[in-house]
Amino acid sequence: xxxxxxxxxxxxxxxxxxxxxxxxxxxxxxxxxxxxxxxxxxxxxxxxxxxxxxxxxxxxxxxxxxxxxxxxxxxxxxxxxxxxxxxxxxxxxxxxxxxxxxxxxxxxxxxxxxxxxxxxxxxxxxxxxxxxxxxxxxxxxxxxxxxxxxxxxxxxxxxxxxxxxxxxxxxxxxxxxxxxxxxxxxxxxxxxxxxxxxxxxxxxxxxxxxxxxxxxxxxxxxxxxxxxxxxxxxxxxxxxxxxxxxxxxxxxxxxxxxxxxxxxxxxxxxxxxxxxxxxxxxxxxxxxxxx
Amino acid sequence: xxxxxxxxxxxxxxxxxxxxxxxxxxxxxxxxxxxxxxxxxxxxxxxxxxxxxxxxxxxxxxxxxxxxxxxxxxxxxxxxxxxxxxxxxxxxxxxxxxxxxxxxxxxxxxxxxxxxxxxxxxxxxxxxxxxxxxxxxxxxxxxxxxxxxxxxxxxxxxxxxxxxxxxxxxxxxxxxxxxxxxxxxxxxxxxxxxxxxxxxxxxxxxxxxxxxxxxxxxxxxxxxxxxxxxxxxxxxxxxxxxxxxxxxxxxxxxxxxxxxxxxxxxxxxxxxxxxxxxxxxxxxxxxxxxx
Numbered sequence: 001x002x003x004x005x006x007x008x009x010x011x012x013x014x015x016x017x018x019x020x021x022x023x024x025x026x027x028x029x030x031x032x033x034x035x036x037x038x039x040x041x042x043x044x045x046x047x048x049x050x051x052x053x054x055x056x057x058x059x060x061x062x063x064x065x066x067x068x069x070x071x072x073x074x075x076x077x078x079x080x081x082x083x084x085x086x087x088x089x090x091x092x093x094x095x096x097x098x099x100x101x102x103x104x105x106x107x108x109x110x111x112x113x114x115x116x117x118x119x120x121x122x123x124x125x126x127x128x129x130x131x132x133x134x135x136x137x138x139x140x141x142x143x144x145x146x147x148x149x150x151x152x153x154x155x156x157x158x159x160x161x162x163x164x165x166x167x168x169x170x171x172x173x174x175x176x177x178x179x180x181x182x183x184x185x186x187x188x189x190x191x192x193x194x195x196x197x198x199x200x201x202x203x204x205x206x207x208x209x210x211x212x213x214x215x216x217x218x219x220x221x222x223x224x225x226x227x228x229x230x231x232x233x234x235x236x237x238x239x240x241x242x243x244x245x246x247x248x249x250x251x252x253x254x255x256x257x258x259x260x261x262x263x264x265x266x267x268x269x270x271x272x273x274x275x276x277x278x279x280x281x282x283x284x285x286x287x288x289x290x291x
Numbered sequence: 292x293x294x295x296x297x298x299x300x301x302x303x304x305x306x307x308x309x310x311x312x313x314x315x316x317x318x319x320x321x322x323x324x325x326x327x328x329x330x331x332x333x334x335x336x337x338x339x340x341x342x343x344x345x346x347x348x349x350x351x352x353x354x355x356x357x358x359x360x361x362x363x364x365x366x367x368x369x370x371x372x373x374x375x376x377x378x379x380x381x382x383x384x385x386x387x388x389x390x391x392x393x394x395x396x397x398x399x400x401x402x403x404x405x406x407x408x409x410x411x412x413x414x415x416x417x418x419x420x421x422x423x424x425x426x427x428x429x430x431x432x433x434x435x436x437x438x439x440x441x442x443x444x445x446x447x448x449x450x451x452x453x454x455x456x457x458x459x460x461x462x463x464x465x466x467x468x469x470x471x472x473x474x475x476x477x478x479x480x481x482x483x484x485x486x487x488x489x490x491x492x493x494x495x496x497x498x499x500x501x502x503x504x505x506x507x508x509x510x511x512x513x514x515x516x517x518x519x520x521x522x523x524x525x526x527x528x529x530x531x532x533x534x535x536x537x538x539x540x541x542x543x544x545x546x547x548x549x550x551x552x553x554x555x556x557x558x559x560x561x562x563x564x565x566x567x568x569x570x571x572x573x574x575x576x577x578x579x580x581x582x
Contacts, residue, residue: 038408057534057539058534058539059534059536059537059538059539059541060534060536061356061534062356062532062533062534065352065353065401066401066404083539106397106400106401106418109397109418110356110357110397113357117329124417125417125418125419126415126416126417126418127397127400127416127417127418128416167536168536170537170538172538172539174539219521219524219526219527220517220520220521220524222517222527222530223514223517223518223520223521226511226513226514226517227514229511229514230510230511230514233510233511235510236510236513237540238532238540238542239513239530239532240531240532241353241529241530241531241532242353243348243349243350243351243352243353245350245351245458245459246350246461247350247461247463248348248349248350248374248463248465249528249529250350251529
């Protein structure tokens with residue numbers, strides 16, 4: 001089994017994949033590295049990986065916009081989630097006083113916003129495809145430092161100048177595990193809520209993720225959708241809006257809730273929601289993460 | 292009157308402020324420039340500006356995380372909104388084939404994500420405090436290009452190598468106009484929903500923005516809040532979640548809706564909501580933007 005992760009080695013996405021494969025005894029899984037979130041997700045779609053692991057949400061900086069967009073645009077299914085503790089370090093080849101440029105993934109820079117503003121107010125900030133890519137670059141030039149993981153420090157033989165530099169000590173990122181959507185489109189059509197769940201994990205509580213686009217000019221439409229969950233006492237774990245990109249003030253809603261799409265109660269709720277919305281995309285049901 | 296905008300000259304925030312002051316005949320307003328979103332907002336809080344204009348939401352990339360965070364953390368009131376059409380250009384001193392580094396505000400980079408991935412896959416991307424700051428830097432080094440406005444091209448005498456490079460042709464950013472919160476804390480306590488609205492604009496329809504933090508372990512709490520609006524037929528224009536930063540899966544909700552907090556119907560809804568939530572912060576009522 002090939003697992004697509006964000007590369008190069010030492011990324012948080014690789015760490016998430018290691019945790020996830022260890023949990024499900026997939027020790028034979030082989031990791032393949034991709035340049036950024038988009039390429040890692042596309043690897044699963046295009047068959048370059050069997051599964052791919054990408055970040056979806058961080059406890060300081062919130063949702064990863066590009067991941068939400070790709071979940072809507074591409075034909076993928078969610079089969080798992082894993083939460084990783086994020087402890088950003090400032091890594092460099094040289095000394096603290098030599099730093100002229102700080103590199104990281106935009107989420108890494110955002111999670112250390114206060115730190116950067118306080119300690120490096122004039123320093124140039126550069127975006128990279130992953131935190132480990134930032135670390136690799138920092139290994140090449142002494143005036144560069146990276147915001148990345150302790151593992152990346154080891155991989156690229158960098159000095160850890162400062163540890164735990166994110167703006168809140170408690171910092172977690174939720175990663176999702178994806179596979180390509182159903183190959184046979186008819187299979188999906190016959191049973192739109194059929195979710196291929198990861199076979200080994202039937203014994204833990206499940207979560208389901210979906211995207212809805214509400215019928216326009218129907219005030220209270222979102223209230224009705226939430227009502228379909230509330231009246232069945234289905235617990236929502238997340239609701240997030242994301243621009244439709246058609247016009248300002250027009251949104252898709254991303255909803256996560258407890259339960260499996262094959263449960264009678266959830267099936268019923270989804271049937272109810274289906275007639276109330278313009279678009280419903282069920283992203284998948286998967287075992288809820290537990291430490 | 293001093294209006295704080297993101298600097299240097301040529302920023303979209305300055306353009307928003309120009310549109311807004313022209314609309315309300317505030318021709319004598321003087322602009323003062325600040326380094327980034329945080330400094331521009333803090334200028335209003337600290338009395339360095341009477342009003343400040345910062346971006347809150349873009350039609351391609353969604354909410355501006357730092358703005359949402361600051362609206363919660365700092366004592367500010369919203370007094371206006373203005374929507375600006377965003378037409379990003381690729382600006383440089385040199386030629387297209389000389390570009391080694393592309394600079395912009397993180398939102399600018401994100402709004403041009405497809406463009407950058409397609410045309411500049413290996414090029415270094417750098418984050419700046421504003422798009423105009425990117426343009427000013429691009430004026431200093433021939434290997435640098437900026438993603439910024441046509442106005443910035445003019446300001447910094449740069450060549451417009453490419454125009455309208457954002458991933459969707461229709462691209463709009465909503466800016467908000469802020470002032471410092473009530474100076475006298477008792478005034479606020481006596482009437483928590485008292486909103487100082489901008490005096491000259493009483494004749495247009497209003498919008499109100501608020502932030503709520505829901506009581507924990509109360510499933511369906513969000514549904515109840517939306518119900519307070521739905522049963523009064525108050526139209527929501529936006530709902531957005533933002534991490535509380537305390538733990539993953541714990542959120543504040545940002546809600547925008549039609550109406551003024553001094554309207555009887557809205558007052559009634561707010562009283563209803565107040566008892567259902569843990570925290571309610573009314574950010575202000577302001578004239579809804581119209582072209």
